Amino acid sequence: MLELINVGQRYGRKTVLDGISHSFAPGVTVITGPSGAGKTTLLRLCASAERPKSGTLSWNGKPLGRSPRAFRTGLGYAPQRIDFPEDISGLDFMLHMAALKMIGTGAARIQATALLDRLGLGRDASGLIRTYSGGMRRRLGLAQAFLGDPDILVLDEPTAELDPVTAEHVHDLIFEQRAVVLMTTHLAESLANRKYQTLKISMLDSVK
Structure with a gap:
């Protein structure tokens, strides 16, 4: 609580x-x-x-x-704006955020892939974030918040x-x-x- x-x-x-x-x-x-x-x-x-x-x-x-x-x-936190690193992929960003949450490598990749798929970013997971539209960035920001089944x-x-x-x-x-x-x-x-x-x-x- x-x-x-x-x-x-x-x-x-x-x-x-x-x-x-x-x-x-x-x-x-x-x-x-x-x-x-x-x-x-x-x-x-x-x-x-x-x-x-x-x-x-x-x-x-x-x-x-x-x-x-x-x-x-x-904690899972998705503010309105996130300063994304532009020259890494959406998947790599998710794996970086998972590492900060102390999620193991194998579990991190499984969770990241599933969340990106769930939010319609599966096909673009390997694309660089600088190519993402505003809506795609919004979904990526949301996806990272759900990593690790937050309380x-x-x-x-x-x-x-x-x-x-x-x-x-x-x-x-x-x-x-x-x-x-x-x-x-x-x-x-x-x-x-x-x-x-x-x-x-x-x-x-x-x-x-």
Whole structure:
């Protein structure tokens, strides 16, 4: 379980999040709210990509700040943008990410190949990333997040730049997971027949 207690974040004088408290159990939670409300910031905090200015985050009862490395071994994170290395193949990128997650070589290749196939990149797995379209890069970024059967998945707009059919396939993969899944999406209406929870983030009007 991921727990947030009075979590806040600010950049300079601007407060982005203030007093967020919530517990996330296994299952999908969709983070909602207007543009600029701090949804991406909240996901970055939950993925330990940032540290909060106030409050605490804990994973299974242990504060994230004390053992971020242990937490990240069970984390799958797909931000909106990834700075991909341009001159390696999609498969080699997946194998590199698997190595960072301490996945053995044999298992890594099996998982990487299966995920690339699942997300429609099997035929392009040996192609250089610099030849990939925006949608292909989005799917590659998603594929690496699922390596290692993570305990927690943090997905920022996972279906952006994807056509409706591919987006549906991505949702199928997401909702098959037994992990704690936190995600934002601009296609919430497409989730009408799926079971999930929501956490709404409100816009902060004041600058503190």
